[in-house]
Amino acid sequence: MKAGKLVLIVDDNLNFVKRLIGLLEDVNGIRGINIASDFEEAKTLFFAEEHQVVLLDINLPGKNGIELLKIFREHRPDCEIIMITNHADTYYRQLCLKLGASHFLDKSNDYGVISSLVV
Numbered sequence: 001m002k003a004g005k006l007v008l009i010v011d012d013n014l015n016f017v018k019r020l021i022g023l024l025e026d027v028n029g030i031r032g033i034n035i036a037s038d039f040e041e042a043k044t045l046f047f048a049e050e051h052q053v054v055l056l057d058i059n060l061p062g063k064n065g066i067e068l069l070k071i072f073r074e075h076r077p078d079c080e081i082i083m084i085t086n087h088a089d090t091y092y093r094q095l096c097l098k099l100g101a102s103h104f105l106d107k108s109n110d111y112g113v114i115s116s117l118v119v
Helices: 014-025 039-048 065-075 090-098 111-118
Strands: 005-010 030-036 053-056 080-085 103-106
Touching: 005 014, 005 039, 014 030, 014 111, 030 039, 039 065, 053 065, 053 111, 065 080, 065 090, 080 090, 080 111, 090 103, 103 111
Parallel strands: 005 030, 005 053, 053 080, 080 103
Antiparallel strands: none
């Protein structure tokens, strides 16, 4: 296995994805970053390579990120899945954590902690 973590970013907001890439490029211990902007692309990339970390938005074209969370968790219980969303209310937080999300972050308020959770 190659050194470092392979990260999958699943988000359809390209500006946010660019910000995430900029943040993660400076983090030691990341060997690569893949990007998916919708449900089907995310599934394809997830199963094509063994990602150690997934940064996953709830709102996506096609089915939502909560459905992906269920699929990813079922197939890769060891993968770190970090929900990053604008829907940071208690309902979604509790649901995602119950379904196996490792962390649940608010895009607006928790951006600064992302890099520390990825490594």
